[in-house]
Amino acid sequence: MGRAFEFRKGRKMKRWSAMAKAFTRIGKDIVMAVKEGGPNPEANSRLRAVIQNSKAVNMPKENVERAIKKATEKDTANYKEILFEGYAPHGIAILIETASDNNNRTVANIRSYFNKCNGTMGTQGSVEFMFDHTCNFRIAANGMDPEELELELIDFGAEEVFEDEDGILIYAPFGSFGAIQKELENRNIEILSSGFERIPQITKELTPAQVADVEKLLEKIEEDDDVMNVYHTMVEL
Numbered sequence: 001m002g003r004a005f006e007f008r009k010g011r012k013m014k015r016w017s018a019m020a021k022a023f024t025r026i027g028k029d030i031v032m033a034v035k036e037g038g039p040n041p042e043a044n045s046r047l048r049a050v051i052q053n054s055k056a057v058n059m060p061k062e063n064v065e066r067a068i069k070k071a072t073e074k075d076t077a078n079y080k081e082i083l084f085e086g087y088a089p090h091g092i093a094i095l096i097e098t099a100s101d102n103n104n105r106t107v108a109n110i111r112s113y114f115n116k117c118n119g120t121m122g123t124q125g126s127v128e129f130m131f132d133h134t135c136n137f138r139i140a141a142n143g144m145d146p147e148e149l150e151l152e153l154i155d156f157g158a159e160e161v162f163e164d165e166d167g168i169l170i171y172a173p174f175g176s177f178g179a180i181q182k183e184l185e186n187r188n189i190e191i192l193s194s195g196f197e198r199i200p201q202i203t204k205e206l207t208p209a210q211v212a213d214v215e216k217l218l219e220k221i222e223e224d225d226d227v228m229n230v231y232h233t234m235v236e237l
Contacts, residue, residue: 002159002160003132003160003199004134004136004159004160004162004169004171004199007197007199007200008164008169021225022057022059023057023059023063024225025099025228026050026053026054026057026059026064026067027063027067028079028099028228029050029053029099030047030050030051030054030064030067030068030071031067031070031071031076031077031078031079032046032078032079032081032099033046033047033049033050033071034047034068034071034072035071035078039068039069039071039072045178045181045182047068048181049181049191049194049195051064052191052192052193052194053193053194053195055192055193056138056192056193077101078101079099079100079101080099080100080101080103081097081098081099081228082098082099082100082103082106082107083095083096083097083098083124083128084096084098084107084110084121085121085122085123085124085125085126085127085128086110086114086119086120086121086122086126086127087119087120087122087127088117088119088213088214088217088218088232088234089117089118089119089210089213089214089217090204090206090210090213090214091204092204092206092214092232092233092234093127093130093131093200093232093233094119094127094217094218094221094230094231094232094233095127095128095130095131095198095230095231095232096110096221096227096229096230096231097198097227097228097229097230097231098110098224098226098227098228099226099228100226105226106224106226109224109226110221110224113217113220113221113224114217116220117213117216117217117220118213118217119217130200130201130202130233131198131199131200131201131231132173132198132199132201133173133174133196133198134171134172134173134174134196134197134198134199135171135172135173135174135176135177135180135194135195135196135197136169136170136171136172136194136195136196136197137169137170137180137181137184137191137193137194138166138167138168138169138170138191138192138193138194139167139168139170139184139189139190139191139192140167140168140190140192141163141167141168144168146161146162146163146168147161149161149168149170150170153170153172153180153183156172156176156179156180156183157172157173157175157176157179157180158170158171158172158176158180159171159172159173160172166192167192174196177194177196181194197229197231198229198231199231200231200232200233202233203233203234203235204233204234204235205235206234206235211234214232214234218230218232
Protein backbone atom coordinates (compact mmCIF):
# COMPACT_ATOMS: atom_id res chain seq x y z
CA MET A 1 0.00 0.00 0.00
CA GLY A 2 1.27 3.45 -0.88
CA ARG A 3 0.73 7.09 -0.01
CA ALA A 4 -2.69 7.38 -1.63
CA PHE A 5 -3.94 4.50 0.51
CA GLU A 6 -2.54 6.03 3.70
CA PHE A 7 -3.96 9.44 2.78
CA ARG A 8 -7.40 7.96 2.17
CA LYS A 9 -7.22 5.84 5.33
CA GLY A 10 -6.03 8.63 7.59
CA ARG A 11 -8.09 11.50 6.27
CA LYS A 12 -11.42 12.20 7.89
CA MET A 13 -13.83 12.14 4.97
CA LYS A 14 -16.10 14.83 6.33
CA ARG A 15 -19.44 14.97 4.56
CA TRP A 16 -20.87 18.43 3.94
CA SER A 17 -23.20 19.33 6.79
CA ALA A 18 -26.23 19.43 4.53
CA MET A 19 -27.05 17.45 1.40
CA ALA A 20 -28.10 20.72 -0.24
CA LYS A 21 -24.48 21.89 0.00
CA ALA A 22 -23.26 18.78 -1.82
CA PHE A 23 -25.89 19.37 -4.49
CA THR A 24 -24.73 22.99 -4.85
CA ARG A 25 -21.19 21.83 -5.53
CA ILE A 26 -22.35 19.25 -8.08
CA GLY A 27 -24.43 21.99 -9.72
CA LYS A 28 -21.36 24.18 -10.12
CA ASP A 29 -19.42 21.25 -11.57
CA ILE A 30 -22.21 20.72 -14.11
CA VAL A 31 -22.16 24.38 -15.17
CA MET A 32 -18.38 24.34 -15.65
CA ALA A 33 -18.50 21.04 -17.54
CA VAL A 34 -21.28 22.19 -19.89
CA LYS A 35 -19.63 25.57 -20.54
CA GLU A 36 -16.41 23.74 -21.37
CA GLY A 37 -17.65 20.85 -23.51
CA GLY A 38 -21.38 21.15 -24.18
CA PRO A 39 -24.51 19.51 -22.72
CA ASN A 40 -24.17 16.06 -24.33
CA PRO A 41 -22.58 13.62 -21.84
CA GLU A 42 -21.63 11.23 -24.64
CA ALA A 43 -19.36 13.87 -26.14
CA ASN A 44 -18.28 15.50 -22.86
CA SER A 45 -16.14 13.30 -20.61
CA ARG A 46 -16.05 15.89 -17.83
CA LEU A 47 -19.85 16.04 -17.75
CA ARG A 48 -20.06 12.24 -17.67
CA ALA A 49 -17.82 12.24 -14.61
CA VAL A 50 -19.95 14.85 -12.83
CA ILE A 51 -23.14 12.89 -13.54
CA GLN A 52 -21.51 9.79 -12.04
CA ASN A 53 -20.62 11.80 -8.94
CA SER A 54 -24.18 13.13 -8.69
CA LYS A 55 -25.39 9.54 -8.38
CA ALA A 56 -22.83 8.87 -5.64
CA VAL A 57 -24.40 11.62 -3.48
CA ASN A 58 -27.95 10.54 -4.41
CA MET A 59 -28.74 13.73 -6.31
CA PRO A 60 -32.12 13.28 -8.06
CA LYS A 61 -31.93 12.77 -11.83
CA GLU A 62 -34.33 15.66 -12.44
CA ASN A 63 -31.99 18.00 -10.51
CA VAL A 64 -29.11 16.98 -12.78
CA GLU A 65 -31.17 17.45 -15.95
CA ARG A 66 -32.39 20.83 -14.75
CA ALA A 67 -28.81 21.93 -13.96
CA ILE A 68 -27.61 20.86 -17.43
CA LYS A 69 -30.44 22.77 -19.10
CA LYS A 70 -29.78 25.86 -16.99
CA ALA A 71 -26.06 25.71 -17.81
CA THR A 72 -26.83 26.09 -21.53
CA GLU A 73 -28.62 29.41 -20.99
CA LYS A 74 -26.61 32.48 -21.90
CA ASP A 75 -27.40 34.38 -18.72
CA THR A 76 -26.17 31.58 -16.46
CA ALA A 77 -23.16 32.70 -14.47
CA ASN A 78 -19.89 31.05 -15.39
CA TYR A 79 -17.75 29.84 -12.52
CA LYS A 80 -14.03 30.35 -12.49
CA GLU A 81 -11.84 27.89 -10.63
CA ILE A 82 -9.42 29.69 -8.31
CA LEU A 83 -6.77 28.13 -6.06
CA PHE A 84 -5.91 29.77 -2.73
CA GLU A 85 -2.87 28.98 -0.63
CA GLY A 86 -1.78 29.83 2.87
CA TYR A 87 -0.77 28.72 6.33
CA ALA A 88 -2.91 27.91 9.34
CA PRO A 89 -1.48 28.35 12.85
CA HIS A 90 1.46 26.07 13.78
CA GLY A 91 2.90 25.97 10.26
CA ILE A 92 0.17 23.88 8.60
CA ALA A 93 -0.04 24.48 4.85
CA ILE A 94 -3.53 24.81 3.39
CA LEU A 95 -4.64 24.54 -0.24
CA ILE A 96 -8.16 25.68 -1.13
CA GLU A 97 -9.98 24.93 -4.38
CA THR A 98 -12.86 27.29 -5.15
CA ALA A 99 -15.36 27.85 -7.96
CA SER A 100 -16.71 31.38 -7.99
CA ASP A 101 -18.71 33.77 -10.14
CA ASN A 102 -17.37 36.71 -8.14
CA ASN A 103 -13.62 36.66 -7.61
CA ASN A 104 -13.55 39.78 -5.41
CA ARG A 105 -16.06 38.27 -2.99
CA THR A 106 -14.20 34.98 -2.75
CA VAL A 107 -10.80 36.60 -2.21
CA ALA A 108 -12.19 38.86 0.52
CA ASN A 109 -13.90 35.96 2.29
CA ILE A 110 -10.89 33.64 2.21
CA ARG A 111 -8.57 36.40 3.43
CA SER A 112 -10.94 37.20 6.32
CA TYR A 113 -10.93 33.56 7.48
CA PHE A 114 -7.13 33.49 7.62
CA ASN A 115 -7.02 36.81 9.44
CA LYS A 116 -9.65 35.85 12.04
CA CYS A 117 -7.98 32.52 12.83
CA ASN A 118 -4.35 33.65 13.07
CA GLY A 119 -3.44 32.21 9.68
CA THR A 120 -1.53 33.73 6.80
CA MET A 121 -2.84 33.89 3.23
CA GLY A 122 -0.03 33.04 0.84
CA THR A 123 0.90 33.99 -2.69
CA GLN A 124 0.45 31.80 -5.74
CA GLY A 125 2.77 28.80 -5.58
CA SER A 126 3.64 29.24 -1.91
CA VAL A 127 2.31 25.84 -0.80
CA GLU A 128 0.94 24.12 -3.93
CA PHE A 129 4.28 22.38 -4.50
CA MET A 130 3.82 20.54 -1.19
CA PHE A 131 0.90 18.53 -2.62
CA ASP A 132 0.72 15.93 -5.39
CA HIS A 133 -2.23 16.59 -7.71
CA THR A 134 -3.92 13.24 -8.34
CA CYS A 135 -7.04 11.82 -9.94
CA ASN A 136 -9.07 8.94 -8.60
CA PHE A 137 -11.82 6.56 -9.65
CA ARG A 138 -14.07 4.34 -7.57
CA ILE A 139 -15.49 1.20 -9.16
CA ALA A 140 -17.46 -1.74 -7.78
CA ALA A 141 -15.22 -4.64 -6.74
CA ASN A 142 -17.36 -7.36 -8.38
CA GLY A 143 -14.75 -9.99 -7.62
CA MET A 144 -11.95 -8.13 -9.39
CA ASP A 145 -8.39 -8.52 -8.15
CA PRO A 146 -6.99 -5.03 -7.35
CA GLU A 147 -3.39 -6.15 -7.96
CA GLU A 148 -4.24 -7.60 -11.36
CA LEU A 149 -6.24 -4.50 -12.29
CA GLU A 150 -3.30 -2.31 -11.26
CA LEU A 151 -0.98 -4.17 -13.62
CA GLU A 152 -3.50 -3.76 -16.43
CA LEU A 153 -3.91 -0.02 -15.85
CA ILE A 154 -0.25 0.90 -15.33
CA ASP A 155 0.11 1.74 -19.03
CA PHE A 156 -2.72 4.25 -18.66
CA GLY A 157 -1.08 6.01 -15.71
CA ALA A 158 -2.44 4.17 -12.65
CA GLU A 159 -0.06 4.28 -9.68
CA GLU A 160 -2.13 2.75 -6.88
CA VAL A 161 -5.12 0.43 -6.90
CA PHE A 162 -6.59 -0.85 -3.65
CA GLU A 163 -9.86 -2.09 -2.20
CA ASP A 164 -11.83 -0.66 0.71
CA GLU A 165 -15.29 -1.25 2.12
CA ASP A 166 -16.96 0.69 -0.72
CA GLY A 167 -15.20 -0.83 -3.71
CA ILE A 168 -11.92 -0.46 -5.58
CA LEU A 169 -10.05 2.85 -5.74
CA ILE A 170 -7.68 3.79 -8.55
CA TYR A 171 -5.19 6.63 -8.08
CA ALA A 172 -3.08 8.25 -10.79
CA PRO A 173 -1.43 11.59 -11.61
CA PHE A 174 -3.82 14.43 -12.50
CA GLY A 175 -3.00 14.23 -16.21
CA SER A 176 -3.99 10.56 -16.50
CA PHE A 177 -7.68 11.16 -15.80
CA GLY A 178 -8.85 11.04 -19.42
CA ALA A 179 -6.88 7.94 -20.37
CA ILE A 180 -8.08 5.91 -17.38
CA GLN A 181 -11.67 7.09 -17.75
CA LYS A 182 -11.66 6.02 -21.40
CA GLU A 183 -10.12 2.61 -20.64
CA LEU A 184 -12.62 1.85 -17.87
CA GLU A 185 -15.48 2.82 -20.19
CA ASN A 186 -14.01 0.67 -23.00
CA ARG A 187 -14.02 -2.27 -20.59
CA ASN A 188 -17.64 -1.53 -19.59
CA ILE A 189 -16.53 -1.09 -15.98
CA GLU A 190 -19.02 1.15 -14.20
CA ILE A 191 -17.40 4.19 -12.60
CA LEU A 192 -19.21 4.87 -9.32
CA SER A 193 -17.45 8.20 -8.76
CA SER A 194 -14.31 10.03 -9.79
CA GLY A 195 -12.47 13.17 -8.89
CA PHE A 196 -9.25 14.87 -8.02
CA GLU A 197 -7.32 15.15 -4.77
CA ARG A 198 -4.17 16.85 -3.59
CA ILE A 199 -2.13 14.54 -1.41
CA PRO A 200 0.35 16.21 0.96
CA GLN A 201 3.93 15.04 0.42
CA ILE A 202 4.80 15.62 4.10
CA THR A 203 2.45 15.90 7.08
CA LYS A 204 2.94 17.44 10.50
CA GLU A 205 1.70 16.06 13.82
CA LEU A 206 0.22 18.54 16.31
CA THR A 207 -1.01 18.44 19.89
CA PRO A 208 -4.80 18.26 20.43
CA ALA A 209 -4.85 21.95 21.37
CA GLN A 210 -2.96 22.89 18.22
CA VAL A 211 -5.27 20.72 16.11
CA ALA A 212 -8.23 22.65 17.52
CA ASP A 213 -6.62 25.92 16.38
CA VAL A 214 -6.22 24.61 12.83
CA GLU A 215 -9.68 23.05 12.67
CA LYS A 216 -11.24 26.38 13.62
CA LEU A 217 -9.84 27.84 10.41
CA LEU A 218 -10.65 24.76 8.31
CA GLU A 219 -14.28 24.82 9.41
CA LYS A 220 -14.71 28.48 8.46
CA ILE A 221 -13.21 27.84 5.03
CA GLU A 222 -15.26 24.69 4.38
CA GLU A 223 -18.52 26.47 5.23
CA ASP A 224 -18.00 28.99 2.40
CA ASP A 225 -20.27 28.27 -0.59
CA ASP A 226 -17.50 29.08 -3.07
CA VAL A 227 -15.16 26.47 -1.58
CA MET A 228 -15.07 23.10 -3.32
CA ASN A 229 -12.20 21.30 -1.54
CA VAL A 230 -9.71 21.99 1.24
CA TYR A 231 -6.41 20.14 1.72
CA HIS A 232 -3.81 20.52 4.45
CA THR A 233 -0.59 19.04 5.82
CA MET A 234 -1.85 18.29 9.34
CA VAL A 235 -1.92 14.69 10.57
CA GLU A 236 -5.57 13.92 11.40
CA LEU A 237 -6.19 12.68 14.94
